[in-house]
Amino acid sequence: MRVVVDGMGGDYSPQAVVEGCVLAQNEYNVEIIITGPEELILKELEKYSYNKEKIKIVDAKEVISPNEAPVKALKTKKDSSMVKALQMVRDKEADAIISAGSTGAFLAGCTLIVKRIKGIDRPTLAPIMPGRKGAFMIADAGANADCKPHYLVQFAHLGKVYFESVLGINNPSIGLINIGAEEEKGNELTKEAHKLLKGESLNFVGNVEPRDIPTGEVNVLVCDGFVGNTALKMYEGVAGNILDELKEKIMGSTRTKIGGLLLKPVFKAFKKQYDYKEYGGAAFLGVNGICIKAHGSSDAKAFKNAIKQAKIFYDNKALDKMKDIFENQQGNNE
C-alpha cells in the first residue's frame, strides 16, 4: 500500500509529519510518499534511520495556508504539497492521502481533484470521537453546512461501511441528531431525513438528542454539517473548559492540591480517553480515494495513527464496498 502525506500540513509540519511517517513505516510496513520542499523534508528525514526504498519524497515548492480561499489556493498553487498529494491519489500513484493542512482546501481538493464516488451527491467529513461507552462518528461534521434530506441517508451508508471496515463493528447503529426523541420533532431537514432513513436497510435507531451524543451509545450520528460541527466543537469546548476550570480550582488550596496529586492517574487516564490523536484523523467519505484529514495540531503520534487508519481502510477494501453501494444500488438523486 502507498500512502501520500502532505508534508507541509499542520501546525507542527514538517517535523511532526516526517516523524509520524517514519514511525508508521517501521510499524506497518507501508510505502510512504511525503510531498513538500525536497531539501526541507530530506533534512527532517535524515534525523532518523529510515527505509529509503519505502519512504520517498515528491518535491513541491508551495504551501497552502489555512487562511487562503480554498478553491483559489488549489487553482493557483499547483506546486503545493497538498495539490501534488491529491493528484497522486487521482492518478492512482497513491492509495491514500493524509493532510493536516487547511480543512477547506483539503475537502475542496478531494472533491475537485480526487472526485466523488459515482452516485454520491456530497462527500462527508466523518470524524470518530471518544464516547463514554465507545467511539462514535459524526457525519457530517462540517463539510456541508446546508444539506438535503437524502444526503443524510448517504452519510449513514458511508458511515456504516467505515464502522464495519475500519472499526470492526458489524451493522453499527445509526442515529439522526435531532432536538427531540419523537419522529415528528425537529426541523424540515430532520423530519424528512427521518422518513427516508426508516426506509433504508440500516440499523436505524431513530433520533438521538444532543445530550446523549457523548455517551457513544449510538455508533454513527448523521446530521447536516452545521449541526455536526456545532456538536463537535461544543464537545471540545465544554470538555476543555471543565478540565481547565477543575485544574484552576484544584490549585486554589493545599488540601485540594494534594487531592489533585492523588487524582493524577485519573486525570491522565481521562486525558488519554479523550485524546483525538488515538483515532487518527477524520475520514472524508464519498470521494474516490482514501482521504484522511488529520487535526491541525497533530503530533507525530497522530500522523502515525492516521496512516494506520488509512491502512485498515485499504486492507478492508472499504472504498470498494462504498462504491458497490452507490454505483450499483443508488442513483444520483440530484
Added chain:
Amino acid sequence: MRVVVDGMGGDYSPQAVVEGCVLAQNEYNVEIIITGPEELILKELEKYSYNKEKIKIVDAKEVISPNEAPVKALKTKKDSSMVKALQMVRDKEADAIISAGSTGAFLAGCTLIVKRIKGIDRPTLAPIMPGRKGAFMIADAGANADCKPHYLVQFAHLGKVYFESVLGINNPSIGLINIGAEEEKGNELTKEAHKLLKGESLNFVGNVEPRDIPTGEVNVLVCDGFVGNTALKMYEGVAGNILDELKEKIMGSTRTKIGGLLLKPVFKAFKKQYDYKEYGGAAFLGVNGICIKAHGSSDAKAFKNAIKQAKIFYDNKALDKMKDIFENQQGNNE
C-alpha cells in the same frame, strides 16, 4: 406585582412549586396565584405558614402532560393549570407566568393565548447558561427549529433588553453562533443573518464558534432553535458525562478515593457553578407578557429564583422596552 404559577407543571409538582412560591413570597413580597386542583394545592400550602392575602389559588382541575400534542392539549384542556394561568396573563389578571410543564404546550400557549408583541415574527426561548467568565444567553434555544435570517435579528434585540434589564449588563455583546470565525462562513441562514446583524444598532461582535460558547465571553448568542438546542443539550450532556466519569474513576482505587475526598469542595463549587437552578428559568421573549419556562426538574429553589427573575423583569419594565423597539421601530417583516 402578581405572578401566576402553574401549580401542576414539572417533575416535582405540586410540592416543589408550592414550596418555591411560599419562599419567594416571603422574600420578595410579590402576590402569587397558583393554578391547579384547589384541594391539592391547599393541602400543600398548609404545610407552611404563609400570607393568605398574598398567595391565592385559582382552581383548575386538569393537567397537561409533556407527552400530549401541544396545540391539541391547549384546545381541549381549557380547565388545566397551564391554560388557566396563561389566560390570567392575557386578561391582565397577572403580570407574569411561570411554568415547569410541557415545553411545547407552554410555548404554543404563550404564542396563542398571551400572543406576540406587535412586530415580532417569532418569540424566542432564551435560557441563561453558566459560562466560565459569566452568564450567557442562547436565543433561540429550541422554539423555532427553522428560522429566517431576520428572526435572529429580533432575537438579538430581545436578548439585549433582557440582559440590560434583568442582568444589569449594559450594551451586552451579541454573537452569531457559526461554524467559522470569518463573515463568509456558515450556512445560508447565518451568512444572511451576519449581514443583517452588522447593520443594526447592536454591540455585534461577529461569529462565535461553538467551542467558545462555554467561556461566556459573549453575552447573547443568536442562532436558529435547532442549533441552539443542540448547543444547549451538548453543554448539559458533556458536562454531565465528564463529571459522572470522573466520579466513576475516582472510586476505582483507595488512592483516588482519598483524592476525591480532598477535592470535595472543588466538586461542590463546580456543581453550584453549573447549576441552572441559580438562574431561574428560560424566558420566552417576544410575547406580550412575562413568560418564564422553568426546567422540568425544578425544585423549590428553582421556582423561587424563577419568581425573582420575573420580578426583576417586571420592576425594570423590560416588556415595555421590548414593545418600544418593535412596535415603533421595526415593521413586521413577514
